[in-house]
Amino acid sequence: MSPTVLTSKDLASVRGWRHTIGAAGADITLRFDGGVLRGGEVRGVLNRLSYLPPSWLTLFSLADRDYAGQEMHAFYLSWLHSLAAPKLNPPTPQGLCGNVRHPSAWASLAARAGLPVRRFRQSSDDDPEALWLTTPNLSARTVIAVGAEVIGPRDLVGPYRSACLRLAKSSGCPLLGIDFALDIDGAWRMTTASVTPELTRGGEALVDALATALAA
Amino acid sequence: MILLGGIPSESPLVLLAEALDALCVPYRLFNQRKCADCSISLDVGADGVSGALQLHGESFDLCGVDAIYFRLMDDRLLPELEDEPNASPARRHSRALHDTLYRWLEVTDARVVNRSDPQGSNSSKPYQAQLIASYGLRVPETLITNDPAEVLAFRQTHGSIIYKSMSSVRSIVKKLDDKDIARLESVRSCPVQFQALVPGNDVRVHVVARDVHATEIVSDVTDYRYARQQGGSATLRAINLPEDIARRCIALTAGLDLVFAGIDLRIGPDGEATCFEVNPSPAFSFYQANTDQPIATSLARYLAGAL
Secondary structure (H helix, E strand, C coil): CCCCCCCHHHHHCCCEEEEEEECCEEEEEEEECCEEEEHHHCCCEECCCCCCCHHHHCCCCHHHHHHHHHHHHHHHHHHHHHCCCCEECCCECCEECECCCCHHHHHHHHHHHCCCECCEEEECCCCHHHHHCCCCCCCCEEEEEECCEEECCHHHHHHHHHHHHHHHHHHCCCEEEEEEEECCCCCEEEEEEECCCCCHHHHHHHHHHHHHHHHC | CEEEEECCCCHHHHHHHHHHHHCCCCCEEEEHHHHHHEEEEEEEECCEEEEEEEECCEEEEHHHCCEEEEECCCHHHCHHHCCCCCCCHHHHHHHHHHHHHHHHHHHCCCEEECCHHHHHHHHCHHHHHHHHHCCCCECCCEEEECCHHHHHHHHHHHCCEEEECCCCCCCCCEECCHHHHHCHHHHHHCCEEEEECCCCEEEEEEEECCEEEEEEEEECCCCHHHCCCCCCCEEEEEECCCHHHHHHHHHHHHHCCCCEEEEEEEECCCCCEEEEEEECCCCCHHHHHHHCCCHHHHHHHHHCCCC
16 A cells, blocks of 8 residues: 655645534545545554645735634644544644653653653743754764654663653654763763654664554 | 742632632742742752742742642733833843743642643644544534535535634634625635534533533623623523533543633533533633632632642
């Protein structure tokens, strides 16, 4: 079965939207230049949609752009949620492809999941915007939790496999990139997580794990 | 320690403070308008969440805060900052203080009414409707489309229909009339949400953990919240909900990870409840003032750990 790839450009060119909710459940049909997508026919979703198609927003005047953007975001959240098939990741109000959490929230969730975490500090003297930025770290390594599998460097997957799966579950992200870095004491500690991890470095093992999770 | 936060003169905060006083439960208030004399430090690690809060001249250990009720206004719009340039030290301090407070609310073990993330479902009405339906409450038959022909067919099926925004912006409900039909082509640029008009009586249900306060609203306009602006009226009275509906409201509130919710129902002639939305930050004072329902007392008891 070959997958349907819907890019941001495809979504911006959708001509017909029909989304229903009611006693019969929820459904979505969208008609675009390349064909028709019916929600009931979708068997699995690899969801990498971080933002609304920017080109669509340019159709609106500046006065209406913010409102139109909020309406469309609300709509995308709903129709993506209505797809009953496994979703990697399901949409949330905090991110169309998963909850894009603040570093403080990732640190707290990861600690509760049993991962060693790099201490996070914030105060009313800090610039809140700067806290979202991650400093490049040459020692950083990523493991990827997908479904019931954890893919990544053996020295991290070995000891932290269960904790990574717990973090993926508690975060509501069946596909989650979890970053570790060497701390000043030489220990590996979790630094942040991503709902859109880089997939190309995962090799065949990751492809197999994705296929298994999407078919679950 | 119980911490309240917001504008001290705002009605919900006034009522809650009075309810805590009546129960002889001590609390402290973060007055947003005096945020210049507050500061906070937050620390998250393997050993949990810790930090310190300086609040109008007093110091507190964050671990000593047992419960929090925040009803904060957008800190960028505080009157005290009106004349401050964008990057002024006062504005930077206010933004950094509020951001850190919000981060703390999301990770603290304290009882929080309500945390930010769970409030997000209200930003998409159709998304929230799907969550509501999963808790056994009926939701209005809904069509979202950018095709005028689909709208006309939907109207043909359901008779009277209404339209309203999907997000939480410009969220006024309006009946689709002939004037709207004449400009239906404009839906082509952006999908619009239409719903079958649901017959019955409006009921606002405030849930605080397991406490339920139901208020029936009798109004002569489509959206009673705007009755006065639309030249109509609205009358409120306390009612007892059927037990199974109350149970579903409690389950829905908990299922959305909320402690406090304002649930908008319409009870139909068949006695079944249709749920329109769940408000995660309800301005309950309007309902309490009109019915004497002890909503603030329920909140106070929850914050005090007695509910």
